[in-house]
Amino acid sequence: MDTLSEAVANGTATAATRTTKDIVKERFKEDETIEYIFEAYQIKGPEYSNRLLALVSSQSGGTFAIIAFSYLRTPLTSANELIINKVFAIDHNFQLRQDSKSSITTQQFDLSTAEDGPIKYYYYATEGDHYEEFVAKVISFKSTMAQHDSETVLNFRWLNDYRQIGEVKQELKKRESEYIVYKDIIIYCATWNVNNKTCSDSNNPLRAWLACSEKPPDIYAIGLQELDTPTKAMLNSTQVQALEKQWIDNMMDSVHPDVEYEILMSHRLVATMLTVIVRKQLRQHIIRCRPKSVARGIFNTLGNKGGVAISLQLNEGNICFVNSHLAAHMGNVEERNQDYNAIVEGIRFEDGRTISDHDHIFWLGDLNYRIQEPPGQQRPGPLSDAQTYELLLQYDQLRLEMRRGKCFEGYTEGDIKFRPTYKYDPGTDNYDSSEKQRAPAYCDRVLWKGTRIEQLAYNSIMEIRQSDHKPVYAVFQTKVKTRDEVKYKRVQEEVLKAVDKRENDNQPQINVEKTVIDFGTVRFNEPSTRDFNVYNNCPLPVDFSFKEKDIHAICEPWLHVDPRQDSLLIDSARSIRLKMKANVRTIAGLLRKIRASDNFDILILHVENGRDIFITVTGDYQPSCFGLSMETMCRTDRPLSEYSQDQIKQLMNDESPEYRVTMPREFFLLIDYLYRQGSKQVGAFPSYDSRLSLGGQFNAVRDWLDTWSDDPFPANAETAAQALLLLLDLPEQALLEPVVENLLECTNKSQAMDYISLLSPPKRNVFMHLCMFLRAGIESQFYDLHEVASTFGRILLRSTERAAWMNHNSRCIQFMRLFIDTDVEAMGNGNEGAGTGTGSGSGNRAGLQA
Numbered sequence: 142m143d144t145l146s147e148a149v150a151n152g153t154a155t156a157a158t159r160t161t162k163d164i165v166k167e168r169f170k171e172d173e174t175i176e177y178i179f180e181a182y183q184i185k186g187p188e189y190s191n192r193l194l195a196l197v198s199s200q201s202g203g204t205f206a207i208i209a210f211s212y213l214r215t216p217l218t219s220a221n222e223l224i225i226n227k228v229f230a231i232d233h234n235f236q237l238r239q240d241s242k243s244s245i246t247t248q249q250f251d252l253s254t255a256e257d258g259p260i261k262y263y264y265y266a267t268e269g270d271h272y273e274e275f276v277a278k279v280i281s282f283k284s285t286m287a288q289h290d291s292e293t294v295l296n297f298r299w300l301n302d303y304r305q306i307g308e309v310k311q312e313l314k315k316r317e318s319e320y321i322v323y324k325d326i327i328i329y330c331a332t333w334n335v336n337n338k339t340c341s342d343s344n345n346p347l348r349a350w351l352a353c354s355e356k357p358p359d360i361y362a363i364g365l366q367e368l369d370t371p372t373k374a375m376l377n378s379t380q381v382q383a384l385e386k387q388w389i390d391n392m393m394d395s396v397h398p399d400v401e402y403e404i405l406m407s408h409r410l411v412a413t414m415l416t417v418i419v420r421k422q423l424r425q426h427i428i429r430c431r432p433k434s435v436a437r438g439i440f441n442t443l444g445n446k447g448g449v450a451i452s453l454q455l456n457e458g459n460i461c462f463v464n465s466h467l468a469a470h471m472g473n474v475e476e477r478n479q480d481y482n483a484i485v486e487g488i489r490f491e492d493g494r495t496i497s498d499h500d501h502i503f504w505l506g507d508l509n510y511r512i513q514e515p516p517g518q519q520r521p522g523p524l525s526d527a528q529t530y531e532l533l534l535q536y537d538q539l540r541l542e543m544r545r546g547k548c549f550e551g552y553t554e555g556d557i558k559f560r561p562t563y564k565y566d567p568g569t570d571n572y573d574s575s576e577k578q579r580a581p582a583y584c585d586r587v588l589w590k591g592t593r594i595e596q597l598a599y600n601s602i603m604e605i606r607q608s609d610h611k612p613v614y615a616v617f618q619t620k621v622k623t624r625d626e627v628k629y630k631r632v633q634e635e636v637l638k639a640v641d642k643r644e645n646d647n648q649p650q651i652n653v654e655k656t657v658i659d660f661g662t663v664r665f666n667e668p669s670t671r672d673f674n675v676y677n678n679c680p681l682p683v684d685f686s687f688k689e690k691d692i693h694a695i696c697e698p699w700l701h702v703d704p705r706q707d708s709l710l711i712d713s714a715r716s717i718r719l720k721m722k723a724n725v726r727t728i729a730g731l732l733r734k735i736r737a738s739d740n741f742d743i744l745i746l747h748v749e750n751g752r753d754i755f756i757t758v759t760g761d762y763q764p765s766c767f768g769l770s771m772e773t774m775c776r777t778d779r780p781l782s783e784y785s786q787d788q789i790k791q792l793m794n795d796e797s798p799e800y801r802v803t804m805p806r807e808f809f810l811l812i813d814y815l816y817r818q819g820s821k822q823v824g825a826f827p828s829y830d831s832r833l834s835l836g837g838q839f840n841a842v843r844d845w846l847d848t849w850s851d852d853p854f855p856a857n858a859e860t861a862a863q864a865l866l867l868l869l870d871l872p873e874q875a876l877l878e879p880v881v882e883n884l885l886e887c888t889n890k891s892q893a894m895d896y897i898s899l900l901s902p903p904k905r906n907v908f909m910h911l912c913m914f915l916r917a918g919i920e921s922q923f924y925d926l927h928e929v930a931s932t933f934g935r936i937l938l939r940s941t942e943r944a945a946w947m948n949h950n951s952r953c954i955q956f957m958r959l960f961i962d963t964d965v966e967a968m969g970n971g972n973e974g975a976g977t978g979t980g981s982g983s984g985n986r987a988g989l990q991a
């Protein structure tokens with residue numbers, strides 16, 4: 142039997158240019174080092190299964206583990222041939238034991254952890270020396286781990302990428318760079334020791350502190366210390382909550398006024414509170430949010446000092462906020478360092494994450510480090526002078542302790558260009574005039590740790606004089622990891638194929654007649670079917686089913702599979718039917734798929750106890766005007782029937798402002814035909830709910846539009862009206878996006894026109910001509926004002942966020958009446974969407990004909 146012993150031990154090449162170690166390294170991240178590779182095998186029944194045991198260390202975790210790989214052939218040529226078989230964390234419970242109960246005791250050993258009982262491995266007699274070296278390294282690393290206190294929780298989170306989550310997620314993580322983008326998030330950190338003062342009730346008393354950034358923040362992290370909590374209230378949770386609510390309500394009244402915010406979480410430890418506030422629009426992207434606190438102070442338990450932390454995941458980025466109140470008084474530097482370290486060691490969130498296990502960390506609070514000036518120090522100027530700040534900061538205890546490595550290792554603080562924030566006579570800007578005359582100090586600080594963080598501002602607020610501390614704030618621009626869904630889906634499809642091939646090689650499988658199902662030419666509103674057979678060549682009956690993917694379905698909405706699952710007897714076959722439905726309910730998704738991929742879908746045929754089979758569904762979509770954006774149609778120079786799928790894909794992905802025409806010809810052809818029908822238009826437009834039910838003449842209208850035909854219109858006014866509605870309704874984005882929300886807030890036509898002018902020329906022209914057409918029809922009493930305003934308003938202003946509003950439909954009607962009813966010049970005049978009414982005025986027909 143071929144072995145890898147020489148290559149593994151000596152690092153000689155197993156391929157032309159790469160060693161075994163090089164190949165195995167490809168399965169790990171940059172900060173993970175392969176310390177040793179040992180070849181072993183396992184016995185399962187009559188079969189011997191090769192194993193590679195990789196002894197790996199993690200720089201980020203500071204821990205060690207053994208990763209066991211299986212592989213199919215030797216010599217190794219690709220990392221794709223390696224499959225993770227088992228993961229052993231070298232922690233307090235790990236054991237490597239030589240078994241003495243077998244006839245080949247000199248060539249076998251067991252590995253075990255708290256989670257897994259003894260797993261038996263064997264090695265070849267020729268590998269004795271390598272085995273001894275492997276064991277020596279394992280023992281050495283276990284001794285290193287044993288030096289930690291038994292109560293210390295070791296960081297093995299890095300192993301989550303290799304255990305239990307499966308090969309697919311591991312491969313996706315390795316290819317993160319292909320689908321991860323970084324989005325700018327504005328984070329506003331604010332801290333204030335309120336000196337046991339109650340929350341003020343005056344109007345926006347905190348706005349000077351919490352609304353200092355030019356751009357509206359996306360996230361606020363607001364830390365308070367020394368909250369006023371009377372002894373009686375501490376015994377009554379209702380009173381404590383009421384006191385908290387006063388502060389939180391005040392915060393919400395004082396944040397940046399240009400954006401809607403909501404409380405994400407507020408967590409309190411006695412007199413220290415941390416509140417995180419986020420934009421409402423951002424809330425849906427926060428996947429996880431967890432609090433934790435560590436009590437310090439008297440006996441290290443009462444919590445008059447300590448730290449409060451909130452961990453959250455925004456998109457793919459992990460963010461941690463910490464608010465702390467450390468030991469007071471000039472001489473207690475070491476106590477402050479101890480408080481800091483106790484918070485770092487004690488904060489462990491429910492998912493096992495520590496403070497350092499985050500991409501972006503913001504630490505704020507009353508850190509209480511003082512300025513320890515030498516006796517007789519002569520300051521160059523007053524405490525408001527920049528040169529004085531620099532001199533004082535030379536003796537800042539926090540900076541001195543950070544340089545000594547005693548606290549906040551790896552953290553950064555921005556330049557301080559403001560006066561010391563402590564200690565003031567309350568109600569003034571004067572430093573302590575009491576008998577103690579405490580020296581001024583920068584007690585209140587904001588520090589950060591992590592990558593892609595830029596500080597935009599760091600300052601104190603002198604005009605708030607309620608406390609003996611001045612409030613401090615810092616503003617950051619942080620680039621947060623975010624998943625590009627289109628790119629992710631493409632990578633995932635590739636990974637699914639690659640992992641499937643690696644894991645299922647040489648496994649029993651049923652045969653599929655063909656793995657590429659080509660529908661040929663696919664047309665809008667014309668269903669088509671394709672059949673293929675699956676065969677069972679196994680000696681046993683086989684169950685198969687189509688597997689759900691990350692879209693929580695076995696296939697995309699435009700496909701239907703029958704049967705979804707079935708059983709095959711020995712030497713039997715089954716016909717599978719696929720139905721393609723490019724219709725009004727699926728066309729937007731299909732076009733989105735075409736923009737990003739060359740295939741309609743990839744199906745996963747799962748065989749129980751066998752390998753999965755990937756079936757590609759493809760075809761050539763014949764472009765039609767239905768579902769395309771107005772911008773795309775305005776880029777065409779010939780009828781859509783003369784375009785191929787690839788050509789229309791290029792036009793759909795074209796984001797330039799260049800257009801061949803100012804308004805789609807297909808749109809003009811429809812309103813021109815309807816306009817010429819005169820009284821035949823009466824009742825032509827269907828209700829909103831029935832707009833998607835297509836009649837028998839619809840495909841003839843589709844072809845008439847897609848060929849720019851000179852023949853007479855092939856249907857009646859009702860079919861033309863329905864086609865017009867679908868032309869407006871089927872594109873993925875509503876005609877009046879991206880200003881729908883703004884338009885729903887408008888109270889008059891002039892205000893609305895300011896937003897209409899921001900639309901692309903095709904959208905703007907279509908909207909204005911449509912309104913002229915509808916207005917003319919209403920004036921001629923062909924259309925009911927209320928019905929038309931309701932139907933077109935809900936289509937032109939459709940919004941998934943706003944649709945749930947109780948008054949969304951009436952707001953849409955009100956907006957439409959601004960443009961199609963001459964009697965309505967402003968909303969809120971008593972005509973809010975009620976009644977049928979007709980407009981009046983002149984000039985619309987001439988404008989439409991022009």
